[in-house]
Amino acid sequence: MIFLVDLENVGSEGLRGARYLSWEDEVIIFYSQVCEKVQQGYLHQLMEACCRWEICKLKKTGKNALDFYIATKLGEIFGRGYPGKIGIVSRDQGYKSVRDYWKSRAKPSREVILGVTLEQCILSAQEGRARTAQVREWLRPVRLETEFVRYQERLRIRESLEMAFADTGYQEQLGRIVGLFEKQSGKKILYLDTVKNFGKKDGLEIYRKMRTLIG
DSSP: OEEEEEHHHHOGGGGTTGGGOOTTOEEEEEEBTTBOOOOHHHHHHHHHTTOEEEEEEOSSOOTTHHHHHHHHHHHHHHHTTOOSEEEEEOSOTTHHHHHHHHHHHSOTTOEEEEESSHHHHHHHHTOOSHHHHHHHHHHOOOOHHHHHHHHHHHHHHHHHHHHHTTTSTTGGGHHHHHHHHHHOOSHHHHHHHHHHHHOHHHHHHHHHHHHTTOO
16 A cells, blocks of 8 residues: 655654554655654654655645645556555545545545545555554554553552562563463463473473462
């Protein structure tokens, strides 16, 4: 999928969801001297995703100038035969006209997706890929009280493990131990995972202390 980002309109927040990209994707960031900086973390996510990305700077300022750049680039991409979907990342409602134009003239596989972030475009594209489900789960509303109860349970577990491993040689490994315990789905699986991560000797000793905390 190709994403055209109006950085001047959405800012760094428009790049939210970069972690879901892959080598198959391409991101083109349109910007001007009004907005030349982005949060470093999002650029790191773009590079870690191994997707193709480039930048396009507005040469002369003017009303809706970046919008025309993006609309022109979209036409160029479809014109050279690109068969997939293109996401426009912007809050500008004017892009609905661009979307409607291509909907009436392009093949069904060619579709313009609108969203204010990369992740919204991914979700709206309904690609049927694993990342769509990941984005949907990430954005799913949850009850605050329910999540706080879960947090309290995790906190209780952590405090219990801190007490169990106090004055042992494994205190520096507590983060890894907590992670294993939280993922456990039974004593047998916990034992195997612990031995795999810490070796047979240390793993068995760590497991014995964790086993007493399993209900």
